[in-house]
Amino acid sequence: xxxxxxxxxxxxxxxxxxxxxxxxxxxxxxxxxxxxxxxxxxxxxxxxxxxxxxxxxxxxxxxxxxxxxxxxxxxxxxxxxxxxxxxxxxxxxxxxxxxxxxxxxxxxxxxxxxxxxxxxxxxxxxxxxxxxxxxxxxxxxxxxxxxxxxxxxxxxxxxxxxx
Amino acid sequence: xxxxxxxxxxxxxxxxxxxxxxxxxxxxxxxxxxxxxxxxxxxxxxxxxxxxxxxxxxxxxxxxxxxxxxxxxxxxxxxxxxxxxxxxxxxxxxxxxxxxxxxxxxxxxxxxxxxxxxxxxxxxxxxxxxxxxxxxxxxxxxxxxxxxxxxxxxxxxxxxxxxxxxxxxxxxxxxxxxxxxxxxxxxxxxxxxxxxxxxxxxxxxxxxxxxxxxxxxxxxxxxxxxxxxxxxxxxxxxxxxxxx
Numbered sequence: 578x579x580x581x582x583x584x585x586x587x588x589x590x591x592x593x594x595x596x597x598x599x600x601x602x603x604x605x606x607x608x609x610x611x612x613x614x615x616x617x618x619x620x621x622x623x624x625x626x627x628x629x630x631x632x633x634x635x636x637x638x639x640x641x642x643x644x645x646x647x648x649x650x651x652x653x654x655x656x657x658x659x660x661x662x663x664x665x666x667x668x669x670x671x672x673x674x675x676x677x678x679x680x681x682x683x684x685x686x687x688x689x690x691x692x693x694x695x696x697x698x699x700x701x702x703x704x705x706x707x708x709x710x711x712x713x714x715x716x717x718x719x720x721x722x723x724x725x726x727x728x729x730x731x732x733x734x735x736x737x738x739x740x
Numbered sequence: 741x742x743x744x745x746x747x748x749x750x751x752x753x754x755x756x757x758x759x760x761x762x763x764x765x766x767x768x769x770x771x772x773x774x775x776x777x778x779x780x781x782x783x784x785x786x787x788x789x790x791x792x793x794x795x796x797x798x799x800x801x802x803x804x805x806x807x808x809x810x811x812x813x814x815x816x817x818x819x820x821x822x823x824x825x826x827x828x829x830x831x832x833x834x835x836x837x838x839x840x841x842x843x844x845x846x847x848x849x850x851x852x853x854x855x856x857x858x859x860x861x862x863x864x865x866x867x868x869x870x871x872x873x874x875x876x877x878x879x880x881x882x883x884x885x886x887x888x889x890x891x892x893x894x895x896x897x898x899x900x901x902x903x904x905x906x907x908x909x910x911x912x913x914x915x916x917x918x919x920x921x922x923x924x925x926x927x928x929x930x931x932x933x934x935x936x937x938x939x940x941x942x943x944x945x946x947x948x949x950x951x952x953x954x955x956x957x958x959x960x961x962x963x964x965x966x967x968x969x970x971x972x973x974x975x976x977x978x979x980x981x982x983x984x
Contacts, residue, residue, distance in 0.1 A: 618757055626764040640866035644901070647835040667757065671750045678746040710902040 603684075606733040607677035610687070610726055611670050617722040618666040624659035624715050628652075634715065641711025650704050658701075662719060665694055669726065684733070691723070691730045698723040814860065815886045819853030824958060824979045826855060826972075829862040829944045831952040832873035832893050833901050836967075840953045841894040843969050851976060859890060861940040862952050869906040872928070874937045876910035879927035883919045892917070 627634050628646065636642035645651065651658055669690060676684035698720045705712050814827075828844065830837040848857055861877075863870035873893050880889030892913045893900075900909040907928075914924040927933055944954070947961075955962040957975050966975055 615753070618753075619760070622757060622761045623764065626761055630765060636866070643835050643866075647839070663757075667754065670753060674746045674749050680746075708902070710904075 602737050603733050604677050606729050606737070607673045607684070607687075610691075610729045610733075611673035611677065613722055613726050613729065614666045614669040614673060617719055617726075618663055618670065620715055620718050620722070621659045621663035621666055625657050625663055628657040628659060634713075636714050638714045639712040639717065641705070641709065642713045642715070644709055644711035645705055645713035645716055648709055650701070650709070665690070666722075669694070688730050688734050691726050694723045695727045814858045815881060815890070816856055816858045817887055818848055818851070818855045818857045820856060822851075822854050822856040824851070824855050824976050825858060826976070827858040827860060827956040827959075829860045829940075829947075829949045829952060829954040829956075831862055831864045831867055831870045832877070832897065833867035833870040834864060834952045835897070837953045838894055838897040840967055841891075841897075843967070843972065845891075846969055847972050847976070850973075854980065855976060860944060861937045862944045862949055862954070863937065863941065864952060869901065869903070871937065872907055873900075873910065874940075875928045875933050876907075876913070876924075878933040878936050879924050879930075880914060880917065880919060882927050882933070883924065885917050885919060888917050889913060 624634065624646070628651070634642045634646050653661065669687065672683045672687040672690065676687055701716060702720050705716065826844075826847075828837075828840075830840075844857065848855060861874040863874050877886055877889045877893060880886055889910075893910070896909075896913075900906045903909060910928070911921060911925060914921050947956070953967065954964075955967065955972075958979050962972070962975050966972060
């Protein structure tokens with residue numbers, strides 16, 4: 578008696594073109610997230626090293642690097658905040674690479690990590706704007722990277738996953 | 741192989757990141773690798789500068805008297821005949837200057853009459869209240885209270901620095917110091933006070949002052965790495981030892 582099982586199995590393996598396209602788009606988005614996180618990682622490493630070396634970072638576009646990077650908000654219990662940022666960007670890079678290679682769980686985890694980073698970035702931006710009244714270009718770059726990361730991750734999660 | 745590819749990429753990026761960090765750290769340290777308290781070369785001010793020409797050696801710099809503004813005269817405290825003169829080029833709104841202020845107070849207290857401390861204005865363009873603060877200190881100096889205003893401005897740097905308009909804050913400080921506020925306000929806007937601040941700045945430029953804070957001890961530029969209590973002690977002791 579012929580069975581339908583092979584057909585069913587075949588149907589599961591051969592996904593629709595739209596589904597394949599969505600998967601490919603997700604991979605591209607995860608790669609984009611990984612590349613963006615490298616920009617944030619480089620920025621954070623630079624700020625961390627300059628902080629640990631005790632050198633003052635000079636702004637070339639904005640004028641508040643000194644004020645922001647020597648403020649009390651630049652460290653957490655003596656640990657440079659930029660170092661925490663570097664660790665976060667590395668985690669994002671790792672998760673994005675793993676997700677790009679098909680690990681779904683890391684994709685979900687990546688979404689929550691980036692959401693947390695966005696919240697922290699918004700808080701730090703508000704500190705610069707309303708408390709310190711000074712902007713540090715390297716901090717703004719980090720904020721912009723996190724914002725773009727959030728967009729990329731949100732598009733992947735809410736747009737392509739549903740297709 | 742493909743199974744391990746993401747891990748290889750992650751470990752590779754981690755290695756590159758750590759390597760870049762270490763390289764940056766080393767180059768940063770190499771730039772300041774001079775362990776001597778003083779920088780290698782200390783340029784001499786050109787004689788063409790009126791402010792500079794009035795101070796061939798640090799211990800011969802004319803001193804400002806209360807109520808006196810003379811362009812080449814400086815604000816000093818500590819031992820007037822001290823063997824060691826520490827001259828700071830500072831910006832009232834620069835955060836590292838604000839931090840150094842507390843270290844310098846400690847050093848001044850420790851060395852007492854052995855140290856002569858001179859402050860020079862070097863307001864930076866990026867700090868919007870720096871010039872106003874320098875004018876406030878000079879205006880207070882015209883009523884004999886330069887150092888009181890100087891200390892008050894630095895001690896409260898974090899409170900007035902973010903303000904949109906710091907001028908009313910300085911006027912309040914003048915009131916707290918029991919100064920003639922009307923005169924103080926007039927003096928803050930006077931051309932003489934502006935010229936006095938500019939003279940300090942120009943002297944700093946003539947000495948190739950790279951930024952703030954910059955410290956000279958007996959005319960020798962101190963290595964920025966030594967802008968700590970221990971570093972300054974080493975530099976001052978070095979000079980005291982040389983003079984013995």
